[in-house]
Amino acid sequence: MPELPEVEVVREGLDKWIRARTVQSVQVLDPRSVRRHIDGVDDFEQTLTGCTITSVVRRGKFLWMDLEGLETPTALVAHLGMSGQLLVEEPDAPDEKHLKVRLSLSQKSVFPRELRFVDQRIFGGMFLSPLVATADALPAGAGSIRATIPEAAAHIARDVMDPHRAPEDLYVSLRRRTTQLKRAILDQGIISGVGNIYADEALWQAGLSGLRNTATIRRPEVDRLNDALVDVMTRALAAGGTSFDSLYVNVNGASGYFARSLNAYGREGKACARCLENGRDSLIRRDPFMGRSSYSCPVCQPRPRKR
Known part of the structure:
Protein backbone atom coordinates (compact mmCIF):
# COMPACT_ATOMS: atom_id res chain seq x y z
CA MET A 1 0.00 0.00 0.00
CA PRO A 2 1.34 3.50 -0.80
CA GLU A 3 2.79 5.22 2.26
CA LEU A 4 3.40 8.89 3.06
CA PRO A 5 6.09 9.59 0.42
CA GLU A 6 4.08 7.99 -2.39
CA VAL A 7 0.92 9.87 -1.44
CA GLU A 8 2.81 13.15 -1.04
CA VAL A 9 4.29 12.79 -4.53
CA VAL A 10 0.73 12.38 -5.85
CA ARG A 11 -0.49 15.34 -3.79
CA GLU A 12 2.24 17.61 -5.16
CA GLY A 13 1.38 16.60 -8.71
CA LEU A 14 -2.34 17.19 -8.19
CA ASP A 15 -1.66 20.55 -6.56
CA LYS A 16 0.23 21.61 -9.66
CA TRP A 17 -2.31 20.37 -12.20
CA ILE A 18 -5.81 20.60 -10.71
CA ARG A 19 -5.89 23.24 -7.97
CA ALA A 20 -8.20 26.20 -8.74
CA ARG A 21 -10.00 24.24 -11.46
CA THR A 22 -13.72 23.55 -11.63
CA VAL A 23 -15.21 20.09 -12.05
CA GLN A 24 -17.36 20.33 -15.18
CA SER A 25 -18.62 16.76 -15.22
CA VAL A 26 -18.21 13.49 -13.35
CA GLN A 27 -18.49 9.97 -14.72
CA VAL A 28 -18.48 6.96 -12.38
CA LEU A 29 -17.60 3.89 -14.43
CA ASP A 30 -17.60 1.45 -11.51
CA PRO A 31 -19.97 2.09 -8.56
CA ARG A 32 -17.69 0.07 -6.27
CA SER A 33 -15.16 2.89 -6.40
CA VAL A 34 -17.60 5.34 -4.79
CA ARG A 35 -19.14 2.86 -2.34
CA ARG A 36 -17.97 4.97 0.61
CA HIS A 37 -20.19 7.81 -0.61
CA ILE A 38 -23.31 6.88 1.34
CA ASP A 39 -25.72 8.84 -0.87
CA GLY A 40 -24.87 6.82 -3.97
CA VAL A 41 -23.45 7.33 -7.43
CA ASP A 42 -25.94 9.88 -8.74
CA ASP A 43 -25.49 12.14 -5.71
CA PHE A 44 -21.71 11.86 -6.00
CA GLU A 45 -21.76 12.91 -9.64
CA GLN A 46 -24.30 15.71 -9.21
CA THR A 47 -22.86 17.17 -6.01
CA LEU A 48 -19.28 17.24 -7.28
CA THR A 49 -20.17 18.79 -10.64
CA GLY A 50 -19.65 22.56 -10.54
CA CYS A 51 -17.35 22.52 -7.51
CA THR A 52 -13.95 24.21 -7.62
CA ILE A 53 -10.92 22.48 -6.13
CA THR A 54 -9.28 25.03 -3.83
CA SER A 55 -6.48 22.93 -2.35
CA VAL A 56 -5.06 19.42 -2.36
CA VAL A 57 -4.21 18.20 1.13
CA ARG A 58 -2.58 15.18 2.70
CA ARG A 59 -2.33 13.89 6.24
CA GLY A 60 -0.45 10.63 6.52
CA LYS A 61 -1.77 8.40 3.73
CA PHE A 62 -5.07 10.32 3.50
CA LEU A 63 -5.50 12.59 0.49
CA TRP A 64 -8.32 15.02 -0.13
CA MET A 65 -9.33 18.05 -2.17
CA ASP A 66 -11.08 20.98 -0.48
CA LEU A 67 -14.08 22.08 -2.52
CA GLU A 68 -15.76 25.44 -3.05
CA GLY A 69 -19.31 25.87 -4.29
CA LEU A 70 -21.35 23.86 -1.80
CA GLU A 71 -23.44 25.10 1.12
CA THR A 72 -21.67 22.77 3.54
CA PRO A 73 -17.84 22.82 3.60
CA THR A 74 -16.91 19.57 1.89
CA ALA A 75 -13.87 17.67 0.64
CA LEU A 76 -13.41 15.08 -2.06
CA VAL A 77 -11.48 12.27 -0.39
CA ALA A 78 -9.39 9.92 -2.53
CA HIS A 79 -8.35 6.68 -0.82
CA LEU A 80 -5.71 4.93 -2.89
CA GLY A 81 -5.95 1.58 -1.14
CA MET A 82 -3.63 -1.10 -2.51
CA SER A 83 -3.58 -0.08 -6.16
CA GLY A 84 -5.37 3.24 -6.63
CA GLN A 85 -3.90 5.83 -8.98
CA LEU A 86 -4.87 9.44 -9.67
CA LEU A 87 -3.75 10.40 -13.17
CA VAL A 88 -4.10 13.64 -15.13
CA GLU A 89 -4.83 13.05 -18.79
CA GLU A 90 -6.12 14.71 -21.94
CA PRO A 91 -9.66 13.67 -22.95
CA ASP A 92 -8.39 12.00 -26.11
CA ALA A 93 -5.94 9.78 -24.21
CA PRO A 94 -7.00 6.11 -24.25
CA ASP A 95 -8.90 4.98 -21.17
CA GLU A 96 -6.84 2.97 -18.73
CA LYS A 97 -7.88 -0.67 -18.35
CA HIS A 98 -9.02 -0.18 -14.75
CA LEU A 99 -10.44 3.34 -15.05
CA LYS A 100 -13.14 3.80 -12.39
CA VAL A 101 -13.96 7.53 -12.12
CA ARG A 102 -13.42 10.39 -14.57
CA LEU A 103 -13.55 14.09 -13.65
CA SER A 104 -13.58 16.60 -16.51
CA LEU A 105 -11.97 19.88 -15.45
CA SER A 106 -12.18 23.46 -16.64
CA GLN A 107 -9.56 24.61 -19.11
CA LYS A 108 -6.40 26.15 -17.68
CA SER A 109 -3.55 27.04 -20.01
CA VAL A 110 -2.19 23.82 -21.50
CA PHE A 111 -2.98 21.69 -18.45
CA PRO A 112 -4.61 18.26 -18.98
CA ARG A 113 -8.40 18.34 -18.85
CA GLU A 114 -9.17 15.13 -16.96
CA LEU A 115 -8.50 13.67 -13.54
CA ARG A 116 -8.85 9.89 -13.61
CA PHE A 117 -9.09 7.45 -10.73
CA VAL A 118 -7.71 4.07 -11.77
CA ASP A 119 -7.84 1.08 -9.45
CA GLN A 120 -7.01 -2.49 -10.38
CA ARG A 121 -7.88 -4.18 -7.08
CA ILE A 122 -10.75 -1.88 -6.08
CA PHE A 123 -9.67 -1.50 -2.45
CA GLY A 124 -9.54 2.28 -2.84
CA GLY A 125 -12.18 4.79 -3.84
CA MET A 126 -13.48 8.35 -3.82
CA PHE A 127 -16.19 9.92 -1.69
CA LEU A 128 -17.37 13.27 -0.37
CA SER A 129 -16.94 14.06 3.30
CA PRO A 130 -17.98 17.14 5.31
CA LEU A 131 -15.14 19.24 6.70
CA VAL A 132 -14.85 19.61 10.46
CA ALA A 133 -12.52 21.61 12.69
CA THR A 134 -9.14 20.08 13.52
CA ALA A 135 -8.82 19.06 17.17
CA ASP A 136 -5.85 21.39 17.76
CA ALA A 137 -7.13 24.29 15.63
CA LEU A 138 -4.04 24.05 13.40
CA PRO A 139 -3.85 23.50 9.62
CA ALA A 140 -4.96 19.98 8.73
CA GLY A 141 -1.93 18.78 6.80
CA ALA A 142 0.42 19.25 3.86
CA GLY A 143 -1.04 21.67 1.34
CA SER A 144 -3.53 23.28 3.72
CA ILE A 145 -3.69 26.58 5.56
CA ARG A 146 -7.12 25.79 6.96
CA ALA A 147 -7.88 24.23 10.33
CA THR A 148 -10.45 21.88 8.80
CA ILE A 149 -10.25 18.20 7.98
CA PRO A 150 -12.64 15.70 6.39
CA GLU A 151 -14.78 14.07 9.05
CA ALA A 152 -13.67 10.70 7.67
CA ALA A 153 -10.02 11.52 8.47
CA ALA A 154 -10.46 13.37 11.76
CA HIS A 155 -9.26 10.37 13.77
CA ILE A 156 -5.89 10.27 11.98
CA ALA A 157 -2.89 11.57 13.95
CA ARG A 158 -0.50 14.12 12.52
CA ASP A 159 2.11 12.50 10.34
CA VAL A 160 5.86 12.12 10.40
CA MET A 161 6.52 15.16 8.19
CA ASP A 162 3.92 17.50 9.71
CA PRO A 163 5.59 20.69 11.03
CA HIS A 164 2.82 21.00 13.62
CA ARG A 165 3.70 17.65 15.18
CA ALA A 166 5.94 17.78 18.25
Missing part, protein backbone atom coordinates in the same frame (compact mmCIF):
# COMPACT_ATOMS: atom_id res chain seq x y z
CA PRO A 167 8.44 14.87 18.54
CA GLU A 168 7.47 14.69 22.22
CA ASP A 169 4.01 13.56 21.11
CA LEU A 170 5.43 10.29 19.81
CA TYR A 171 7.10 9.46 23.13
CA VAL A 172 3.96 10.23 25.12
CA SER A 173 1.75 8.19 22.78
CA LEU A 174 4.07 5.19 22.82
CA ARG A 175 4.44 5.10 26.60
CA ARG A 176 0.68 5.16 27.03
CA ARG A 177 0.38 1.81 25.29
CA THR A 178 1.53 -1.71 25.93
CA THR A 179 2.15 -3.19 22.51
CA GLN A 180 4.95 -4.04 20.13
CA LEU A 181 6.86 -1.04 18.80
CA LYS A 182 6.27 -1.81 15.12
CA ARG A 183 2.55 -2.28 15.70
CA ALA A 184 2.48 1.10 17.43
CA ILE A 185 4.16 3.10 14.66
CA LEU A 186 1.83 1.47 12.12
CA ASP A 187 -1.13 2.72 14.17
CA GLN A 188 -2.40 5.78 12.27
CA GLY A 189 -3.92 7.08 15.50
CA ILE A 190 -0.44 7.37 17.05
CA ILE A 191 1.53 8.72 14.10
CA SER A 192 0.27 8.60 10.53
CA GLY A 193 1.86 7.91 7.17
CA VAL A 194 4.01 4.96 8.22
CA GLY A 195 3.44 1.61 6.55
CA ASN A 196 5.25 -1.71 6.54
CA ILE A 197 8.15 -0.70 4.31
CA TYR A 198 9.17 2.51 6.05
CA ALA A 199 8.53 1.07 9.51
CA ASP A 200 11.16 -1.59 8.83
CA GLU A 201 13.55 0.96 7.38
CA ALA A 202 13.20 3.39 10.30
CA LEU A 203 13.51 0.66 12.93
CA TRP A 204 16.65 -0.61 11.21
CA GLN A 205 18.12 2.88 11.04
CA ALA A 206 17.33 3.49 14.71
CA GLY A 207 18.74 0.12 15.73
CA LEU A 208 15.51 -0.92 17.44
CA SER A 209 13.54 -4.14 17.33
CA GLY A 210 9.93 -3.85 16.27
CA LEU A 211 9.17 -6.43 18.96
CA ARG A 212 10.08 -4.05 21.79
CA ASN A 213 7.27 -3.32 24.21
CA THR A 214 6.32 0.35 23.97
CA ALA A 215 5.95 0.51 27.76
CA THR A 216 9.71 -0.05 28.07
CA ILE A 217 10.80 2.46 25.44
CA ARG A 218 13.11 5.21 26.65
CA ARG A 219 13.11 8.81 25.56
CA PRO A 220 16.52 8.70 23.78
CA GLU A 221 15.33 5.66 21.84
CA VAL A 222 12.15 7.43 20.76
CA ASP A 223 14.21 10.46 19.73
CA ARG A 224 16.37 8.15 17.63
CA LEU A 225 13.31 6.50 16.10
CA ASN A 226 11.67 9.86 15.38
CA ASP A 227 14.81 11.12 13.64
CA ALA A 228 14.98 7.90 11.61
CA LEU A 229 11.33 8.16 10.54
CA VAL A 230 11.83 11.75 9.37
CA ASP A 231 15.07 10.92 7.56
CA VAL A 232 13.69 7.82 5.82
CA MET A 233 10.56 9.65 4.71
CA THR A 234 12.54 12.68 3.51
CA ARG A 235 14.89 10.56 1.42
CA ALA A 236 12.04 8.48 0.02
CA LEU A 237 10.11 11.60 -0.92
CA ALA A 238 13.16 12.99 -2.74
CA ALA A 239 13.34 9.74 -4.72
CA GLY A 240 9.65 9.86 -5.59
CA GLY A 241 8.66 7.09 -3.21
CA THR A 242 9.15 3.34 -3.37
CA SER A 243 7.91 1.38 -6.38
CA PHE A 244 7.98 -2.38 -6.71
CA ASP A 245 5.57 -2.59 -9.64
CA SER A 246 3.62 -0.42 -12.06
CA LEU A 247 0.84 0.25 -9.55
CA TYR A 248 2.72 2.85 -7.51
CA VAL A 249 2.99 5.87 -9.78
CA ASN A 250 2.59 9.63 -9.60
CA VAL A 251 0.00 11.63 -11.53
CA ASN A 252 2.07 11.39 -14.70
CA GLY A 253 2.56 7.64 -14.45
CA ALA A 254 6.20 7.74 -13.28
CA SER A 255 7.44 5.34 -10.60
CA GLY A 256 9.59 6.10 -7.57
CA TYR A 257 13.06 4.75 -7.01
CA PHE A 258 13.65 4.59 -3.25
CA ALA A 259 13.46 0.78 -3.43
CA ARG A 260 17.08 0.94 -4.59
CA SER A 261 18.08 2.46 -1.23
CA LEU A 262 16.37 0.06 1.17
CA ASN A 263 18.51 -1.36 3.97
CA ALA A 264 16.10 -3.85 5.53
CA TYR A 265 12.79 -4.32 3.74
CA GLY A 266 12.86 -7.11 1.17
CA ARG A 267 16.53 -7.94 1.85
CA GLU A 268 16.14 -11.35 3.48
CA GLY A 269 19.41 -13.29 3.47
CA LYS A 270 21.50 -10.28 2.42
CA ALA A 271 24.24 -8.76 4.55
CA CYS A 272 23.26 -6.03 7.00
CA ALA A 273 25.06 -2.92 5.73
CA ARG A 274 25.71 -1.53 9.21
CA CYS A 275 27.12 -4.80 10.54
CA LEU A 276 29.27 -5.15 7.43
CA GLU A 277 30.74 -1.69 8.03
CA ASN A 278 31.54 -2.63 11.62
CA GLY A 279 33.18 -5.94 10.75
CA ARG A 280 30.27 -8.09 11.90
CA ASP A 281 28.72 -10.93 9.97
CA SER A 282 24.94 -10.70 10.00
CA LEU A 283 22.17 -11.33 7.50
CA ILE A 284 18.79 -9.61 7.32
CA ARG A 285 16.02 -11.94 8.47
CA ARG A 286 12.37 -12.07 7.55
CA ASP A 287 9.62 -12.86 10.04
CA PRO A 288 5.84 -13.13 9.58
CA PHE A 289 4.02 -10.06 10.85
CA MET A 290 0.28 -9.35 10.78
CA GLY A 291 -0.18 -11.33 7.58
CA ARG A 292 2.82 -9.63 6.00
CA SER A 293 6.57 -9.70 6.63
CA SER A 294 9.04 -7.86 8.83
CA TYR A 295 12.70 -7.48 7.96
CA SER A 296 15.39 -6.77 10.54
CA CYS A 297 18.96 -7.47 11.57
CA PRO A 298 19.21 -9.93 14.48
CA VAL A 299 22.53 -8.39 15.60
CA CYS A 300 22.10 -4.61 15.55
CA GLN A 301 18.36 -4.75 16.26
CA PRO A 302 18.45 -7.09 19.26
CA ARG A 303 15.15 -8.65 20.25
CA PRO A 304 13.83 -8.16 23.77
CA ARG A 305 14.65 -10.99 26.15
CA LYS A 306 11.85 -13.35 26.99
CA ARG A 307 10.92 -13.32 30.65
